[in-house]
Amino acid sequence: MRIGDRRGEFSLTPQAFDNHCQEARVLACRQGRPSVLVHEDGSGGRVVTKVFYPRRSWPKGWLWPHSERFRRMLRELAVRGIAVPVERAAGRVTGTDIRLVTYEWLDGVDLRALGRQLPRRELAAFVADLHALGVYCRGLHLGNVVALVEGGFGLLDVTDTRLLDRPLPLRMRARNLGILCAHSEDIAVLEHGTWSDLVMDYCRAAGLSVAAAARLRDRVRMEVVRRSIRRQRTAGLGAGPLIGVLSGRER
Numbered sequence: 001m002r003i004g005d006r007r008g009e010f011s012l013t014p015q016a017f018d019n020h021c022q023e024a025r026v027l028a029c030r031q032g033r034p035s036v037l038v039h040e041d042g043s044g045g046r047v048v049t050k051v052f053y054p055r056r057s058w059p060k061g062w063l064w065p066h067s068e069r070f071r072r073m074l075r076e077l078a079v080r081g082i083a084v085p086v087e088r089a090a091g092r093v094t095g096t097d098i099r100l101v102t103y104e105w106l107d108g109v110d111l112r113a114l115g116r117q118l119p120r121r122e123l124a125a126f127v128a129d130l131h132a133l134g135v136y137c138r139g140l141h142l143g144n145v146v147a148l149v150e151g152g153f154g155l156l157d158v159t160d161t162r163l164l165d166r167p168l169p170l171r172m173r174a175r176n177l178g179i180l181c182a183h184s185e186d187i188a189v190l191e192h193g194t195w196s197d198l199v200m201d202y203c204r205a206a207g208l209s210v211a212a213a214a215r216l217r218d219r220v221r222m223e224v225v226r227r228s229i230r231r232q233r234t235a236g237l238g239a240g241p242l243i244g245v246l247s248g249r250e251r
């Protein structure tokens with residue numbers, strides 16, 4: 001039986017897992033290994049397999065495997081009315097700590113693929129809704145948000161998500177917006193002030209007061225600067241000119 005046709009719990013031999021990786025289309029890799037694959041089920045529908053490899057940070061992963069956290073978040077976010085993939089099955093590769101979760105394809109296009117056609121105001125409203133529902137997604141970037149065919153937006157990878165029983169406080173909103181606005185793969189779309197416009201659209205959608213909007217904008221700006229400096233230091237480029245450009249643009 002193909003993986004896409006399985007339901008519930010299952011297991012694969014290492015050879016069967018290797019065969020699946022070769023036959024499926026690889027959408028993403030982690031440290032040189034396939035982590036997200038898409039394939040067809042018996043009816044011709046598209047099914048995604050997300051692969052969870054063991055991590056070195058053993059305490060958290062050991063007490064609560066990342067695959068189980070992903071499955072739990074799918075269920076809890078769906079209860080809150082957020083469009084997320086629907087799980088089909090979960091399994092593991094025998095003799096290893098590799099775990100698998102298969103889910104139905106979320107029909108739409110990720111926002112990163114839209115480039116300069118980014119629906120900025122709609123995205124800002126979606127993020128404001130997430131925060132109002134107490135959702136803090138550390139994987140919030142354009143490649144993880146899908147513009148759905150039927151309208152609206154959905155989230156793909158929700159493994160690293162935190163849920164509160166109340167709307168997010170301002171500091172968490174700023175940090176989350178900083179993740180979105182300063183992601184290394186989205187700089188080309190969100191630079192030149194676009195991220196600042198996105199934040200202002202967010203403030204309007206969230207109904208923030210003028211004072212709260214000003215505080216949020218300042219905090220997001222600092223998050224963008226901090227993350228950009230870290231990225232440049234990692235690349236060995238230095239940080240001096242960057243601070244001047246960002247700070248001057250936002251005064």
